[in-house]
Amino acid sequence: MAINQNHLFEDLDGIKCAIVEKNADQMRVNFLKDLLEFNHYTVMVVPSPPPKAAAAPPAPAGPAAAVTAEASATPPAPPPPAPVEPPPPTTFTVGVTDVMFNPTNAIFGRLLKTHDGKVVTMGYWQQKDSESREDTPYFDGR
Secondary structure (H helix, E strand, O other): OOOOOOOOEEEEOOEEEEEEEEEEOHHHHHHHHHHHHHOOOOEEEEEOOOOOOOOOOOOOOOHHHHHHHHHOOOOOOOOOOOOOOOOOOOOEEEEEOOOOOOHHHHHHOOOOEOOOOOEOOHHHHOOOOOOOOOOOOOOOOO
């Protein structure tokens, strides 16, 4: 169990892993897996569990509902069809088998490298920048 939310652990396919990211889509998984394997980490990817569905409100029951049904001369209207929910998006949980790995420490500690040998920056990690600009400090915001 993690001490705080900055360093999470889970068992992924029966292997204790440090969680890199949860609910990542397939494109993000491909990016992270490629980057982390290039940096010599063993990456585990498992499907994220589907979100819990909200319970439907219960139908009115009891003597009050029976009295109103008998008192009305018209038959009750059929209930409206339930809205069809689209299937939940397929998301994945990405982890690495090195339980000492922490994404925040790896980025700001300049421990990860890109394929062309540059240091991974926060913008590159978040896929906001197409290439790592290590000459720009992370706090500059450009």
